[in-house]
Amino acid sequence: MSFTDTAIIGAGPYGLSLAAHLKATGVNHQLLGQPMLTWRNYMPPGMLLRSEAFASSLHAPRAGFTVEDYCRLKGLPYEPMGMELPLERFVDYALWFQANLVGEIQPVDVASLRRVDGHFQLTLSDGRSLSARKVVIALGLKGFAQTPPALQGLPERYATHSERYGDLTWARGMDIAIVGGGQSALGLSALLHELGARPHVLMRESHVVWHGRPQASRSLVSKLKGPDAGLGRGWRSLFLSECPGIFHMLDDARRKQIMEKSYGASGAWWLHDRVVDKVKLSFRTAVRSASVDNGRVVLRVLTEGKDAAVGADHVIAATGFRTDMRQHAFLSKDIADTISGGTGLPELTSNYETLVRGLYVVGPASAHSFGPVMRFVYGTKHASPCVARHITGSLKAGERQAGWSAGEAPLSGRTNE
CATH class of the missing domain: 3.50.50.60 (FAD/NAD(P)-binding domain)
Known part of the structure; x- marks a missing residue:
């Protein structure tokens, strides 16, 4: 000992x-x-x-x-x-x-x-x-890692969580369905596209929230209206970046509310041009079930209020x-x-x-x-x-x-x- x-x-x-x-x-x-x-x-x-x-x-x-x-x-x-x-x-x-x-x-x-x-x-x-x-x-x-129930029954060969990925060259030439609409999903889709895969992002959101490229040189008035902070621009971001002790003093309900409404699904500025018009994005889409048929994953989804099927060689759950x-x-x-x-x-x-x-x-x-x-x-x-x-x-x-x-x-x- x-x-x-x-x-x-x-x-x-x-x-x-x-x-x-x-x-x-x-x-x-x-x-x-x-x-x-x-x-x-x-x-x-x-x-x-x-x-x-x-x-x-x-x-x-x-x-x-x-x-x-x-x-x-x-x-x-x-x-x-x-x-x-x-x-x-x-x-x-x-x-x-x-x-x-x-x-x-x-x-x-x-x-x-x-x-x-x-x-x-x-x-x-x-x-x-x-x-x-x-x-x-x-x-x-x-x-x-949190994986949607609909994907939990699939063998690891066909579905895994985004936390498990290093080198992505295995996916070259493959159809990859990515479930999720945040930074992880969008970042993986860009890398997969650039490696020669065919990614398809399935997200619940109605659109992608893209962050603008930050500007280091801004006027004093602009900085006063929206100060730069560790978590982004704005007074709210400044508070959350610099005052965790005050956050700790809030009651559980208030803390939970802030956590749920802060820094949700979005994409970094440097991803926009690597994803838009290059990666297939399906909005207002939820996966209802998943199965394997002839070596391919078949996802039954509800997209834009209609039932549909999405086929892929592999599914990545970028679901947080x-x-x-x-x-x-x-x-x-x-x-x-x-x-x-x-x-x-x-x-x-x-x-x-x-x-x-x-x-x-x-x-x-x-x-x-x-x-x-x-x-x-x-x-x-x-x-x-x-x-x-x-x-x-x-x-x-x-x-x-x-x-x-x-x-x-x-x-x-x-x-x-």
């Missing part, structure tokens, strides 16, 4: 940012997971980030580690707004951030997490065990995610039930701590408590320093023991201090 003050589960933007802050404060910690695994393996090459470049930086405990700093160091072009930021460049930036501020990561998954005698015991995928006083779950959207902590198989039942209150949504304090003391949740899974900014990399600027301060403060207040008890020792060769 090895020991640490804090175990961070997940090595994406939120896990890396928090680890950098904990390392800066001297808290003994272990970061568990493959660095940027989802971004590297389950997002298609050539994808562009939806966020503007200035809003795509991981949060560091000191200056000098933004996307702008990385581009300057590497001699790459940079514009805070209106610049296309490729997935590959963002991943390289995040790994550079890790190498400079985080250091070593344990490339393992967590098989189980349970509470024992005031500590957390973690069983790792390589067979080792780890005991921690604090645990932070920073797993992004992993495990929360629904946070449910009970989907994390590594959580013991008592922990999962306690933190989710029966809804699957983690109930969090203003410090991102769950109802299980010492267990925290950051990233998209915390969005219902702190707003839609947590669904984006920009949210690391709020979550990382807040959680690091709370962990450091609670340990200094007496939860850190004077020394490890007999037989305890930090994990040899894998500490982050």
